[in-house]
Amino acid sequence: MVMGAVGWDELAQQVSACTACELHRSRTQTVLGVGDHDARWMIVGEAPGAEEDRRGEPFVGRSGQLLDAMLLALGLARSDVYIANILKCRPPENRNPTPEEAVCCAPYLLRQMKLVNPGIILAVGLVAAQRLLDTKLPLARLRGQLHSYGDNDTPLVVTYHPAYLLRAPRQKKQAWQDLLLARSVLTDE
């Protein structure tokens, strides 16, 4: 799959017709991403859940509501950022993406990254963090510091997935530190 010069319309078309892995059999629809195509912030999550699969938009369920609140605390509306996932299709029963599925989907996210060209990438949760940084380190070792991603060395910050924060609200304080770290990159621009 060569995504070289593909623009948004063609990308959306290719993703919606994708049959590269078995997830196309069980999806209701693909979930490409949402938000400002020229955003400074790019948020990358794991994969669509049931609600996202139904509505065709990332982070619209309970996790999404918390993500929106986290963004709002930074003074950002959902429409100010670009939100995408490692996978564009929902894994059945919300299981974790397999490495093969993530590899199949990677060119799409890579193209989104190139098109948006964000000033900061926020990887939410272990799956996104490990895939983007190509590491097996645990989240606790990845959050709280500045990483960089891709050919352009785009700054990348890892934080907890909102679904985890719903279960472990005490970690919100640390998540806030991560968000402030991410913001500090942009205010230095």
Ligand code: URA
């Ligand atoms: N969790 C994710 O990682 N992404 C979504 O789009 C929804 C829930």
